[in-house]
Amino acid sequence: MKPIPNSEGRRINWTNYKTGVRDIYFRMKAENDFASIGIELSHSDEELQELFFDQFGQFRKMLESILGEEWDWKLQQANEFGKPVSRIEKILPDVNVMDSEDWPEIISFLKPRIIAFDEFWENVKPGFES
Template sequence: MYSKEEVSKQKQAFWTAFGRYMKPVLSADGEIISWSNYKTGIPGIFFKLDAENRYVCISILITQADPQLHAAFYECFEMQKKMLENALGETDWEWEQDITDDYGKNISRIGKRVDGISILRTEDWPALISFLKERIVALDEYWSTAKYAFEALL
């Protein structure tokens, strides 16, 4: 069992390693980017990377407070589903509309999760990094053209 401090240090070490690994990778637009804190440029849309004790996941989160805009964002993702799947090379992402997050806030989430992998085991880090890198780079490729449809909704 790990103490909270040990878990915190291990997570910090992982995200530092991930950041260093991803630093030379440019965005689809050829720009330097912070991959672990990806900025979509659209308020209420986030790409979230998460690695925990028992799983790793990557998600598109819609947290827009305005219900009409929130719904419009989700609809826009639905309309672009084939484009997103083509960029990802995967069709097995989970789509969840109007769910409640850990803080009681209404969100929508499109994501992929793999269980049985741990940020606390350094031997799992290559698999974690590979999972996250492949998908965040693909999301960035998708977003480089898809974001304009979302901008038009603002």
């Protein structure tokens, strides 16, 4: 991914994508039994977290049009630390990051989606900055 520029043509650290907006993260995971990519909203004020989630909902058709697929929308579920977070995500089940034979499938799953996220984010980020 390193040689691929972002939607503005600049170099970017794809694996540590910075949204520039506090408490909004783009997360990519590859574990022993799945891979996932998504938007995570982790604001400690649950009402603000829900407001961000609703704001993303206003852009749902645009997001899914850019991604070319529907995603799972989960409002305020506990993360691995017990903290309530909201997620908009897609999961690829039955792959193992420790198995090198699964790497092409994992990369093919994550790469186009993070690039699409970047395109989407450039269009909607101003609405989340204030």
